[in-house]
Amino acid sequence: MLGAAALLTRAGGDEPPVTIPRDPAREAAERELSKPAYHENDPSLFIRALNKFWEWVGDLFSAASGAAPGGTVGLIVIVLAVLALALLLWWRLGTPRRSPASSRAPLFDDRPRSAADHRAAADAHAAQGHWNQAVQERMRALVRSLEERALLDPRPGRTADEAATEAARPFPAHTDALHKAARAFDDIAYGGRTATRSTYEHLTALDTEVARTTPALPSPAGASR
Template identity: 65%
Template structure:
């Protein structure tokens, strides 16, 4: 590197390349040269938006119609998500927790649950009617010793246990438990046909008589009708 000037007039002064570069770096590292530089956070934000812009440009270039086509695809995807959410309701919780217990209040008899279900049905309150009728079914099976009373039991658990003992009603019990879960946890609404199906299941289970082959625990065998 050659620098012209100095006390000797215009005589060139040769400075080695590496020391010259180091001297320039030291000079440029002075705070006075960086007073207006963006902060580390601002630089990070700028790089993020640059990345988003590049991603959007790449997606627009790969989509027929460019940006307009990309917006149209996004609208269609959002519409599909909204339709699925409306159709399926709030995703159901799969793990059973203490809040999923079938009975959420003090102990009541099957007759009391049936009476509550009938009152709700008369008022057109089908969600509550479905809940109370399912509780009546499980409480009735407990009263008949076809299910062991167990605090914290969920509708799904009760249906599975009773279905093993009452195989001809297993599908109806599972459907009743699904209806209970849908209105209780899934944000769905029941209607009169849904309630009537559970009501008919309750009546059918009441007519089911155990045989003498009934054993302790779940060794119940359904008698011919």
């Protein structure tokens, strides 16, 4: 400000001060203050932007707390209630499932294996707590065992739902359990669901029960009544 102040006085003791119009004086002061020496300790652009952001957040919070019943405390209670509701919904519904667009994918891969092989693989996965793989292998074991018993025709590309529908014909008493097992297989393999020990145990029990059940074979066509 020394340079600007010097414009307002004249060197010498007794001479009257020099009067300068307002606009030139302002411009002279602005030129003086624009020198780098006056801005060495100014905050950086990032810090200034961050300060502006927090000012905006503070204004927003103040406006919201003024509108909410109970002021700031009421706003905090509302926010906590919304968070609690969101957590409750997440806990009840789980993560969003992907649409099972591949639910018609084949039950088996390109490596033909026996029912015993699939059961052994299922048991090995279960022993390690890999329930997703264990459930899938047990479902494959169930269907492969029906093919080995000539109750289902070996058919590449068969889906779990198709297998359940076909298996329900010789085992009508297990229709619901077979379709439930097929849905579990599709949900785990293609829908992003996670299997549990309970899922595997139910499917294992169904596989064992079907293996021990005598199928209800259709009567030969044209047989006498």
